[in-house]
Amino acid sequence: MKIEAEWMRGGTSKCWVFEGEHLDETNKDLDSLLPRLFGSPDHRQIDGVGGSTSTTSKAMILRRPADPNVDVEFTFAQVGIEEAAVDWGSNCGNCSAVVGLYAIEKGWVTPNGDNTRIVTRNTNTGQIIIQRVGTPAGALPIVPDAQMPGVVFPGYRVGLGFEDPAGKTTGKLLPTGEPADTISAGGTRWTVSMVDAGAPVVIVKAEELGLDTARFESWQAGVMLQLDTMDQIRRQSAVRMGLASTVQDAARAIPKLAIVGAPKAGDAGTGDTGDVNVMMLSMGKPHPALAITGSIALTLAASTPGTVLNSITGSEPRSTLRLRTPAGVIETWSEERDGSLLVGVDRTARTIATSTLHLPELLGSAVEPSFVSAPSDISPLNEE
Amino acid sequence: MKIEAEWMRGGTSKCWVFEGEHLDETNKDLDSLLPRLFGSPDHRQIDGVGGSTSTTSKAMILRRPADPNVDVEFTFAQVGIEEAAVDWGSNCGNCSAVVGLYAIEKGWVTPNGDNTRIVTRNTNTGQIIIQRVGTPAGALPIVPDAQMPGVVFPGYRVGLGFEDPAGKTTGKLLPTGEPADTISAGGTRWTVSMVDAGAPVVIVKAEELGLDTARFESWQAGVMLQLDTMDQIRRQSAVRMGLASTVQDAARAIPKLAIVGAPKAGDAGTGDTGDVNVMMLSMGKPHPALAITGSIALTLAASTPGTVLNSITGSEPRSTLRLRTPAGVIETWSEERDGSLLVGVDRTARTIATSTLHLPELLGSAVEPSFVSAPSDISPLNEE
Numbered sequence: 091m092k093i094e095a096e097w098m099r100g101g102t103s104k105c106w107v108f109e110g111e112h113l114d115e116t117n118k119d120l121d122s123l124l125p126r127l128f129g130s131p132d133h134r135q136i137d138g139v140g141g142s143t144s145t146t147s148k149a150m151i152l153r154r155p156a157d158p159n160v161d162v163e164f165t166f167a168q169v170g171i172e173e174a175a176v177d178w179g180s181n182c183g184n185c186s187a188v189v190g191l192y193a194i195e196k197g198w199v200t201p202n203g204d205n206t207r208i209v210t211r212n213t214n215t216g217q218i219i220i221q222r223v224g225t226p227a228g229a230l231p232i233v234p235d236a237q238m239p240g241v242v243f244p245g246y247r248v249g250l251g252f253e254d255p256a257g258k259t260t261g262k263l264l265p266t267g268e269p270a271d272t273i274s275a276g277g278t279r280w281t282v283s284m285v286d287a288g289a290p291v292v293i294v295k296a297e298e299l300g301l302d303t304a305r306f307e308s309w310q311a312g313v314m315l316q317l318d319t320m321d322q323i324r325r326q327s328a329v330r331m332g333l334a335s336t337v338q339d340a341a342r343a344i345p346k347l348a349i350v351g352a353p354k355a356g357d358a359g360t361g362d363t364g365d366v367n368v369m370m371l372s373m374g375k376p377h378p379a380l381a382i383t384g385s386i387a388l389t390l391a392a393s394t395p396g397t398v399l400n401s402i403t404g405s406e407p408r409s410t411l412r413l414r415t416p417a418g419v420i421e422t423w424s425e426e427r428d429g430s431l432l433v434g435v436d437r438t439a440r441t442i443a444t445s446t447l448h449l450p451e452l453l454g455s456a457v458e459p460s461f462v463s464a465p466s467d468i469s470p471l472n473e474e
Numbered sequence: 475m476k477i478e479a480e481w482m483r484g485g486t487s488k489c490w491v492f493e494g495e496h497l498d499e500t501n502k503d504l505d506s507l508l509p510r511l512f513g514s515p516d517h518r519q520i521d522g523v524g525g526s527t528s529t530t531s532k533a534m535i536l537r538r539p540a541d542p543n544v545d546v547e548f549t550f551a552q553v554g555i556e557e558a559a560v561d562w563g564s565n566c567g568n569c570s571a572v573v574g575l576y577a578i579e580k581g582w583v584t585p586n587g588d589n590t591r592i593v594t595r596n597t598n599t600g601q602i603i604i605q606r607v608g609t610p611a612g613a614l615p616i617v618p619d620a621q622m623p624g625v626v627f628p629g630y631r632v633g634l635g636f637e638d639p640a641g642k643t644t645g646k647l648l649p650t651g652e653p654a655d656t657i658s659a660g661g662t663r664w665t666v667s668m669v670d671a672g673a674p675v676v677i678v679k680a681e682e683l684g685l686d687t688a689r690f691e692s693w694q695a696g697v698m699l700q701l702d703t704m705d706q707i708r709r710q711s712a713v714r715m716g717l718a719s720t721v722q723d724a725a726r727a728i729p730k731l732a733i734v735g736a737p738k739a740g741d742a743g744t745g746d747t748g749d750v751n752v753m754m755l756s757m758g759k760p761h762p763a764l765a766i767t768g769s770i771a772l773t774l775a776a777s778t779p780g781t782v783l784n785s786i787t788g789s790e791p792r793s794t795l796r797l798r799t800p801a802g803v804i805e806t807w808s809e810e811r812d813g814s815l816l817v818g819v820d821r822t823a824r825t826i827a828t829s830t831l832h833l834p835e836l837l838g839s840a841v842e843p844s845f846v847s848a849p850s851d852i853s854p855l856n857e858e
Contacts, residue, residue: 139827
């Protein structure tokens with residue numbers, strides 16, 4: 091059995107892009123088919139197209155929907171590596187950036203003007219993402235030349251605009267009804283903002299934690315000493331936002347927690363400055379970067395009067411927001427259009443390979459681990 | 475620019491297989507072209523087909539030579555990951571296993587009988603490798619079903635026979651002229667065997683080192699205490715074998731050093747037993763596995779009277795040798811045919827994808843690291 095797929099880079103991810111029709115033709119259950127194509131279960135994915143890391147074990151399934159208002163409907167699949175399983179629970183912002191480019195390259199959408207607009211809908215989350223692909227003079231450049239942080243090679247510029255992202259999880263931008271709330275944790279009362287846009291996020295001010303935000307190293311060291319308190323804040327926020335019924339039940343992944351600080355002169359050294367300094371906690375620990383969904387939440391929080399982030403960025407209208415993280419500055423943009431709010435980021439994307447994947451054997455043929463005599467990842471005959 | 479390639483698994487490696495003609499047509503220098511296709515320099519290889527590990531950043535270039543005695547000539551390229559460079563200095567035994575299968579799949583060789591014989595020549599080393607691909611009833615099975623340790627999915631059975639592998643580096647199987655020699659190191663005199671077949675290897679008996687080989691854990695712990703002495707033995711061997719003019723000049727990679735011990739009842743616990751227990755040192759440290767070239771050297775050493783390995787395995791003729799390593803048992807085989815000696819191992823291989831790689835921009839377009847604001851591997855917008 092052979093299956094067509096394009097291998098594309100979207101932002102800082104590599105994604106295998108399938109057309110839904112082609113997968114339908116296989117008559118295979120995707121929860122079995124995708125892991126097999128990717129070489130899972132195997133932490134090296136040595137017999138498949140997976141790249142043995144979470145950012146390179148991703149699939150996108152694209153369809154042209156009946157709905158005339160949507161150009162492309164897409165489903166994101168996080169393909170397990172050590173487990174032959176697929177997680178359909180969320181979207182990937184980086185992989186999203188391949189959809190508009192794919193639609194143009196395959197002729198699903200005709201380039202139009204210097205920027206071609208493609209309306210995409212993510213089925214995992216229901217989120218409409220308006221994509222804008224640079225098509226100067228009505229065509230994709232032969233040689234893509236757009237750059238982005240974190241990727242050394244150029245690609246095509248893709249703007250990802252999340253349409254009306256507020257409240258997708260809880261129904262409201264401010265799930266508690268207030269732009270700021272007080273939470274008691276670790277013997278202190280904290281002023282926090284709970285927002286739901288892109289993803290649910292609770293925002294804490296670095297100042298209240300007594301953190302020195304001049305340098306991310308010292309900031310991070312300070313955060314490490316207060317992780318328990320941060321987790322208490324996060325769990326109480328989960329309950330306040332209606333995401334969990336008790337603090338014990340709060341999920342580890344949501345809400346995310348962001349610590350924000352006012353920028354100071356000299357913060358960045360020789361690097362980029364931002365409108366706000368941000369440190370996210372991911373799975374309980376300081377993370378050097380931001381998920382795209384997290385950047386969307388912070389952007390709406392910044393423009394909402396009364397939030398702890400708005401007290402840093404101010405209320406003057408702004409079309410872009412520069413979020414400075416340990417890994418660099420992320421610029422998000424916002425615009426109103428036809429009564430909708432678009433909040434987004436720019437990425438680059440390109441097609442790496444046009445492929446036909448071979449699925450030579452029946453599914454379920456992985457041998458039992460006991461057959462594989464090599465412990466862990468080592469084959470008895472290794473590389474030269 | 476678009477370039478055809480097959481993505482194949484050979485043994486425990488993933489290899490991108492190109493036809494030399496297709497690469498010639500690009501008129502590009504392979505030392506620039508291959509790294510760009512693979513996404514190097516970038517330790518994640520996120521914009522190319524590389525897999526960001528040494529076993530998944532490999533290319534094979536195949537040609538049909540004028541020489542009527544050789545079916546396929548192939549060149550192995552180890553493509554740099556963080557460096558935009560190619561190492562042409564050695565062959566890869568695992569990737570070698572794709573060559574015969576490729577030749578059959580592309581119709582270069584017609585399957586013939588239950589095993590199809592393909593004569594291949596590696597240009598990096600000059601080594602002839604006779605490949606035997608299982609073709610029951612004169613055809614590749616539709617569903618490949620051969621298993622090998624270290625790979626959870628089945629593939630096609632490929633036997634790799636190294637033709638007359640002795641002396642490829644130094645000109646002689648026994649570079650010193652003797653099956654065993656004495657070397658003084660660490661205040662002691664050691665009996666060692668220096669052999670050159672597949673790769674130059676110096677062999678030391680675990681017994682002489684006072685090592686308990688009953689369990690690999692304790693064996694390894696014992697070796698760790700004598701690494702300095704091992705390195706002295708290795709360096710003196712380099713000089714004796716003519717690989718270096720002084721012990722200071724000895725390369726870190728050759729000769730390899732193998733410590734061998736006699737198998738004892740109960741060695742393997744519930745696992746596989748072998749004809750000899752082996753621990754290799756790689757880059758100065760105990761390694762759980764064996765390179766294919768190292769297994770070839772040990773196989774010839776075992777069959778050569780007077781070597782320290784022969785004293786364990788004995789001199790009765792044997793067609794297979796089972797080398798037990800911490801990562802499992804490797805079985806090598808030997809046979810005489812038409813006056814040549816073939817020594818080899820069995821692997822499995824399969825084609826993962828038939829691809830057209832896109833090279834959209836001019837070479838040399840990687841941005842300077844200073845442009846990439848993200849430190850190390852983190853993009854400021856990471857994955858969701």
